[in-house]
Ligand SMILES: Nc1ncnc2c1ncn2[C@@H]1O[C@H](COP(=O)(O)OP(=O)(O)O)[C@@H](O)[C@H]1O
């Protein structure tokens with residue numbers, strides 16, 4: 001080949017050179033173009049990489065967004081089942097009613113309570129649940145709910161499917177729609193039949209308790225009355241036993257003392273008469289004084305004895321129609337009141353006659369008047385008044401003496417009870433037995449430091 005080149009002509013070489021140069025320049029051009037294209041490609045690739053990265057990031061974002069979305073969906077599903085669970089497991093009956101009164105939804109408890117199936121209630125008017133009876137009251141309170149105030153439990157009876165009335169307490173709240181306007185009413189019905197039953201039972205128990213308390217009180221009162229009666233009977237028994245014992249003693253002692261006292265009295269009488277004729281009477285007048293004292297004391301002793309004997313005498317009174325005035329006058333003669341006692345007698349002259357033993361009643365009057373005088377040691381006023389009182393004549397002896405304190409009032413008729421130093425304590429018990437034997441009665445009223453009134457009822461002569 002080298003030989004071939006060497007054999008080329010100059011013309012031919014020139015042309016060939018020119019062609020070569022052209023080729024080189026063409027090559028150079030192409031290389032430049034290629035370079036540019038390459039650069040462009042590199043840039044595009046760079047761009048593509050960046051885009052790719054962006055895309056990957058976007059995809060990542062999308063994935064997390066998707067995950068979030070899924071978990072949100074999951075959560076809301078859970079929440080839904082949860083609230084549905086709450087609603088269906090609630091013991092209270094729930095119902096949602098629209099503003100036209102149509103039941104939108106109810107829970108299982110409500111269906112159980114009312115005995116309906118879901119399709120029987122949902123879609124029908126709520127009067128089916130609440131019944132017509134309490135409807136006006138319900139509607140009135142509903143307007144309150146519509147204004148947004150929740151209705152605070154409202155008790156009523158709602159008809160169940162079987163027709164029985166179920167006592168319930170209703171609470172209602174207004175539910176608002178998205179715009180905040182009244183949308184529906186959410187009502188809660190609580191079965192209160194058990195509470196009602198318990199209250200009724202409690203009330204019954206209470207009435208029973210009250211009744212038995214009343215019974216107990218009555219029994220107690222009866223017992224107390226019986227006790228009081230027993231106490232009185234016992235007191236009576238003790239009194240009559242005491243009376244019998246005192247009576248026996250009194251008659252024994254009385255009779256034993258009567259004779260010696262009689263003998264003393266006779267002896268004094270005899271001595272007085274003999275002395276009156278002697279000089280001794282003139283020389284020593286005190287002898288007479290002493291004899292008078294003996295005489296007076298014998299009289300006093302005799303009085304005690306007649307008290308004792310009068311007390312022991314169980315003789316039936318020898319009754320005859322008698323004027324009270326006559327007995328009073330007789331008693332006053334017998335007693336002879338002291339001068340510092342003002343005597344006021346108010347006796348109606350037209351008093352009916354009384355059917356009494358005049359001697360025994362005189363004894364009663366003297367005993368009472370003597371006590372009155374003894375109650376007024378500084379003097380005072382004794383008023384004797386009498387008036388007809390049905391089948392009786394009431395004779396009242398009122399003094400202005402010391403009075404009888406409440407504590408001794410119960411005992412003054414007891415034999416041997418006395419508050420006096422020299423008292424025997426038989427006067428009033430004798431009075432009481434005599435009056436009782438006559439079918440009359442004796443009672444006393446007294447104010448300490450003001451005075452005492454003894455009232456004696458004596459039977460009038462029967463027609
Ligand atoms: N008029 C009276 N005023 C105040 N106390 C009286 C009166 N009458 C009776 N009493 C009270 O009743 C008691 C009993 O009276 P009575 O049986 O006559 O017995 P005595 O006169 O011997 O005490 C008296 O001791 C006295 O305490």
Ligand SMILES: [Mg+2]
Nearest residue numbers: 367371427428
């Ligand atoms: Mg007396």
